[in-house]
Amino acid sequence: NAGVTQTPKFQVLKTGQSMTLQCAQDMNHEYMSWYRQDPGMGLRLIHYSVGAGITDQGEVPNGYNVSRSTTEDFPLRLLSAAPSQTSVYFCASRRQRGDTEAFFGQGTRLTVV
Amino acid sequence: QQQVKQSPQSLIVQKGGISIINCAYENTAFDYFPWYQQFPGKGPALLIAIRPDVSEKKEGRFTISFNKSAKQFSLHIMDSQPGDSATYFCAASRGGFKTIFGAGTRLFVKA
Numbered sequence: 001n002a003g004v005t006q007t008p009k010f011q012v013l014k015t016g017q018s019m020t021l022q023c024a025q026d027m028n029h030e031y032m033s034w035y036r037q038d039p040g041m042g043l044r045l046i047h048y049s050v051g052a053g054i055t056d057q058g059e060v061p062n063g064y065n066v067s068r069s070t071t072e073d074f075p076l077r078l079l080s081a082a083p084s085q086t087s088v089y090f091c092a093s094r095r096q097r098g099d100t101e102a103f104f105g106q107g108t109r110l111t112v113v
Numbered sequence: 114q115q116q117v118k119q120s121p122q123s124l125i126v127q128k129g130g131i132s133i134i135n136c137a138y139e140n141t142a143f144d145y146f147p148w149y150q151q152f153p154g155k156g157p158a159l160l161i162a163i164r165p166d167v168s169e170k171k172e173g174r175f176t177i178s179f180n181k182s183a184k185q186f187s188l189h190i191m192d193s194q195p196g197d198s199a200t201y202f203c204a205a206s207r208g209g210f211k212t213i214f215g216a217g218t219r220l221f222v223k224a
Contacts, residue, residue, distance in 0.1 A: 043214040104156030
């Protein structure tokens with residue numbers, strides 16, 4: 001049972017480049033979300049999804065796009081990377097809306113130069 | 114606007130001592146308050162959680178105290194151990210949506 005899998009673990013981008021951070025879960029969870037973690041800022045919600053085909057914005061959505069075509073996958077796209085997007089990104093999933101525990105992936109450390 | 118304020122930013126405790134981390138929230142619609150523990154290079158993992166209809170929840174050495182009127186909640190780690198050294202995040206959510214995290218507390222337990 002892999003849980004929540006994020007790829008890649010590390011990535012360096014040049015300003016203006018685009019890329020997709022992958023997130024997959026094998027627990028059949030309906031609810032998935034993306035966070036970024038910055039020193040002294042905790043985890044801030046970027047986007048979330050309550051099921052396939054349904055997404056919504058979190059606290060800091062600008063510069064990021066998401067889609068949810070399947071229950072298992074929830075990719076995060078950076079359209080034009082900026083140095084301000086240098087961060088550690090975490091994907092999380094939980095079983096359903098009212099459920100409690102969120103399961104986090106191992107994170108993707110992204111550096112934009 | 115920071116909806117969940119966490120303090121202190123860092124904490125050093127002697128082995129066997131009590132670690133206390135405090136959080137305050139603004140939105141009275143929040144109905145679920147979890148604490149997450151994160152070790153370096155890992156994702157956060159749920160430690161303990163509470164709902165606002167109870168004032169205290171204890172699981173082993175970890176206790177959450179909840180004060181609904183003051184909109185505050187805290188994590189107490191009794192008999193702190195070096196293995197408890199990690200970053201702790203409080204959080205709050207409404208109906209499971211949009212979980213908002215505090216800024217985190219880096220705990221170091223001295224042997």
